[in-house]
Amino acid sequence: ARCSTGAESLVPRSTIFALSSGQGRCAIAVIRTSGPASGLALRSLTALREPPPARKACLRLLRHPCSGEPLDRSLILWFPGPQSFTGEDCVELHVHGGPAVVSGVLQALGSVPGLRPAEAGEFTRRAFANGKLSLPEVEGLADLIHAETEAQRRQALRQLDGELSQLCQGWAKALTKALAHVEAYIDFGEDDNLEEGVLEQADRDVRALEAALGSHLRDARRGQRLRSGANVVVAGPSNAGKSSLVNLLSQKPVSIVSSEPGTTRDVLETPVDLAGFPVLLSDTAGLREGVGTIEQEGVRRARQRLEQADIILGVLDASDLASASSRSFLDTVVSPLVAQSHSSGGRRLLLLLNKSDLLPATAPACDTALPPHLLLSCHTGAGVDSLLQALKTELAAVCGDPSTGPPLLTRARHQYHLQGCLEALGHYQLATDLALAAEALRQARRQLSHLTGGGGTEEILDLIFQDFCVGK
Numbered sequence: 001a002r003c004s005t006g007a008e009s010l011v012p013r014s015t016i017f018a019l020s021s022g023q024g025r026c027a028i029a030v031i032r033t034s035g036p037a038s039g040l041a042l043r044s045l046t047a048l049r050e051p052p053p054a055r056k057a058c059l060r061l062l063r064h065p066c067s068g069e070p071l072d073r074s075l076i077l078w079f080p081g082p083q084s085f086t087g088e089d090c091v092e093l094h095v096h097g098g099p100a101v102v103s104g105v106l107q108a109l110g111s112v113p114g115l116r117p118a119e120a121g122e123f124t125r126r127a128f129a130n131g132k133l134s135l136p137e138v139e140g141l142a143d144l145i146h147a148e149t150e151a152q153r154r155q156a157l158r159q160l161d162g163e164l165s166q167l168c169q170g171w172a173k174a175l176t177k178a179l180a181h182v183e184a185y186i187d188f189g190e191d192d193n194l195e196e197g198v199l200e201q202a203d204r205d206v207r208a209l210e211a212a213l214g215s216h217l218r219d220a221r222r223g224q225r226l227r228s229g230a231n232v233v234v235a236g237p238s239n240a241g242k243s244s245l246v247n248l249l250s251q252k253p254v255s256i257v258s259s260e261p262g263t264t265r266d267v268l269e270t271p272v273d274l275a276g277f278p279v280l281l282s283d284t285a286g287l288r289e290g291v292g293t294i295e296q297e298g299v300r301r302a303r304q305r306l307e308q309a310d311i312i313l314g315v316l317d318a319s320d321l322a323s324a325s326s327r328s329f330l331d332t333v334v335s336p337l338v339a340q341s342h343s344s345g346g347r348r349l350l351l352l353l354n355k356s357d358l359l360p361a362t363a364p365a366c367d368t369a370l371p372p373h374l375l376l377s378c379h380t381g382a383g384v385d386s387l388l389q390a391l392k393t394e395l396a397a398v399c400g401d402p403s404t405g406p407p408l409l410t411r412a413r414h415q416y417h418l419q420g421c422l423e424a425l426g427h428y429q430l431a432t433d434l435a436l437a438a439e440a441l442r443q444a445r446r447q448l449s450h451l452t453g454g455g456g457t458e459e460i461l462d463l464i465f466q467d468f469c470v471g472k
């Protein structure tokens, strides 16, 4: 029920409120509002005549505005617009986290004229609408909320800090300059006052831009892997200890381990955090010939999964290297991968010799006939640290290193617009007519502005904001 004060008609834009901290019992819960009636809401709940000092926490008794019923003693914060997260007047109430307190305060806010519950992502959407965040920054914020590993958090924070937006803005500026040169030539081409070489300068700028875009696009898959997880596939002959390794890395009993060859038949996937990177780890059936139809299907699936891998962990039994199945895995899977890995962009391989605990203590140092490998024992844990170290290096190569590398393109959307920009620049190079060349530059600039959210269509915004929870 609303209290009637007749103020509603005076309020131009709705004011939203929501619980912004997690659901459930907790010590402190944060409730916030955004919009022109935020000040009214604060006055209604605290009986303050004046808003408290901006951005300073103070302790106040909150009461229901209609019944006067005390609700909680809480910290209140007043953020007058435009210096707030959304750019509008905002209030934050840090209340005690009991469910009755939270629902009482939410109900009290709902009774203030002009206030309504927020929809998912609506605070952030207002921040975007008010120019507080660019679209890549909004995406960074969504990713930060969902980040599960350290590398994901670093990447999301960089995007939230606007690195990708700044990069695009720099490119857009370069395009504007090139366009100005071309337009000047169109207008004053015959004029002696025009600086010499303006068209050549524009050509040079466009070529530099093409190179920069090209190098970012070549890296494009990395950022997406960092967002959604790299594909790491464990493969090898049966009984090498593949499932033992998967269980060890994921620290849970994902796969059945047994001394019987052919234990794993399906591809078993589990998401894990490896050295701070998100990984989709797959266990596969042991590769061997001459087995029953079910296992054959397992082997077929294992080979198929190998094709999709970003990184392959090839596992062999160190005490059984001379066996036919070990030789066959080395010849048919390992050698081609080692040969190929010298060309960039291929799948990466780490060769692991498991069961090192079975080797005699005086075993010869290392078999020089084998490609580079790591010794490991899933039973004793020996060699696991070196494996994690090596994996971290490989993962940084396939996902990009968010602590040092250039800003990453984390979404297909980024790639799409940069590709569009690059294509438009291609039209510029081919254009024989200056008017067409200028139009190509405008087209290229539009693609960059779509990326940062200028002229963004509603559908894209809906798609991005649906990732958000209520209260964000």
Ligand SMILES: Nc1nc2c(ncn2[C@@H]2O[C@H](COP(=O)(O)OP(=O)(O)OP(=O)(O)O)[C@@H](O)[C@H]2O)c(=O)[nH]1
Pocket: 237, 238, 239, 240, 241, 242, 243, 244, 245, 256, 257, 258, 259, 260, 261, 262, 263, 264, 265, 284, 285, 286, 287, 354, 355, 356, 357, 358, 376, 377, 378, 379, 380
């Ligand atoms: N001694 C020793 N035994 C190991 C080690 N790792 C695994 N094993 C044993 O090797 C056997 C096979 O292990 P699994 O993990 O099931 O091997 P797998 O490669 O998944 O086998 P399949 O799924 O049948 O292809 C089991 O008896 C394990 O206990 C190790 O480091 N040392």
Ligand SMILES: [K+]
Pocket: 238, 239, 257, 258, 259, 260, 261, 262, 263, 264
């Ligand atoms: K087995």
Ligand SMILES: [Mg+2]
Pocket: 242, 243, 244, 255, 256, 257, 263, 264, 283, 284, 286
């Ligand atoms: Mg197995």
